[in-house]
Amino acid sequence: MSASVIDVLATERRLGTHNYEPIGVVLSRGEGVWVWDTEGNRYLDCLSAYSAVSQGHCHPKILAAMVEQAHRLTLTSRAFHNDQLAPFYEEIAALTGSHKVLPMNSGAEAVESAIKSVRKWGYQVKGVPDGQAEIVVCANNFHGRTLGIVGFSTDPETRKHFGPFAPGFKIIPFGDAAALAAAITPNTVAFLVEPIQGEVGVIIPPAGYFAKVRELCTTNNVMLVLDEIQTGLGRTGKLLAEQHEGIEADVTLLGKALSGGFYPVSAVLSNNEVLGTLRPGQHGSTFGGNPLACAVARAAMRVLVEEGMIENAARQGARFLEGLKDIRANTIREVRGRGLMLAVELHPEAGRARRYCEVLQAKGILAKDTHEHTIRIAPPLVITSDQVDWALEHFATTLTQDFS
Known part of the structure; x- marks a missing residue:
């Protein structure tokens, strides 16, 4: 050196x-x-x-979109509309088949937003008694490093000396559909899981696992939340990793490649029931959905498809x-x-x-x-x-x- x-x-x-x-x-x-x-x-x-x-x-096309937007308008907050947010909504919804979009910044923010949203859905729509919502997660998961998320990690290094942690999470083995079936109760609002566990070393579940998971979640009125922050947007050879088993999640989390590495951009994608419960003042982000982020993400999605990267x-x-x-x-x-x-x-x-x-x-x-x-x-x-x-x-x- x-x-x-x-x-x-x-x-x-x-x-x-x-x-x-x-x-x-x-x-x-x-x-x-x-x-x-x-x-x-x-x-x-x-x-x-x-x-x-x-x-x-x-990538030159994403760079050009970023520079052009940076010359025009970078941030308004969500106190006002901007001319990039609606096109971003349209394009990401068309690409992924989603009905509602919640723009955020980091992947961890998307995960936290999903946790809040499925709990709210559980109380307002499913009828779970207040304060008793349960979310099932998998051992060896990695969904981020916020205090809320590390509370349901099984990695001792991410938890040690950071507690106390929020309750309401059940941990089961990854790839074990029978364990999920046993963990579900009337108070279960969601199953939060990665299609492939990346951080622990690219652990791929058995064939047919997610088809069974989808069946269990549908039967029990449980939201299937797929964390596709690493696996999504072409990484596994399909737009979304869920497509390898021909299923659709109720809530999908995207980040990382959503901006092509230029800017922190993430999104929670869902059906109307889950994100439809949020009202003004109940959740937000100063930078979430800002015009610079939206312009960058639009270009990043466009080149992914147009240039055959998937x-x-x-x-x-x-x-x-x-x-x-x-x-x-x-x-x-x-x-x-x-x-x-x-x-x-x-x-x-x-x-x-x-x-x-x-x-x-x-x-x-x-x-x-x-x-x-x-x-x-x-x-x-x-x-x-x-x-x-x-x-x-x-x-x-x-x-x-x-x-x-």
Whole structure:
């Protein structure tokens, strides 16, 4: 590392809160699937800012929309109408088949908004006694880091010394429809779940699981809330991950790629019953639905469809997954993935996944470890076959490397 890079890292350690453990690279520029550090080294981005940069770094059409809108109007608050919000509503509803839209900023805000909304629906529509609404969630979930959300996490590190937590949540195993059936009571208002558990290492449920979940929720008048903040907008090779099992959620949460990585934008999408219970003064956000966010999101959705990124994610994801599975290495315990949401889980005796990520960095690939022994791989949806093949060569040499 150069002296300037060392100085940057030292300043971050001295002044920044130590709530992240980033790979030791200082990035300064990005284009498409590539990023460059301050020393001019180029890397293939295999994280996409946790899937937020699905459309590729600095996509020119999204950039142009952002710059044009920034020259016109950036923020009005929701005290007044703006000329970008209604078109955003129309376009996201047409794309996803939704009936109501609640615009927010971060993914965690979308989750919190959904929790409030389904509880209100439970009291006003389903008739649950006040203060007794229950929401079922899954073990090893990751829905954000707000106080409300970490209260129903099963990760000790996210909970320790942050309590007391809000009640009203039941935790069941992921991928177990029988456990959901047993957890539902007359007071259950929602089942909040990720189609694929990303943060814990791209855990995919058994085939048929979500079809059974949909049946259980419909039968028991329970809102199925799918957190598609990571899986949505093409990441798994379909617009929404729910489409892999041919179901529709009652409430869908989007974020991350909704802005192509340019701006914090999220949305709660639902039928009229759930979001229709909210009235003026009961929920809001100063920045939620601002004209700059809406213009950026409109462009981000448009290029996703017009440039065939969803179909490309399916093709290149299958190629990447097959290539990873073909790597013969004693270090690999399992390879998982759907579309361009992939993971390589290592045997514990192979050591921490982070050291493999550091070797990949030296080869020009940026990936990130999660839960000690898993490497997450999620490149932008614009990746090409040649780039996938180039990456696979380096994954193969890295995963077969002897660290003893």
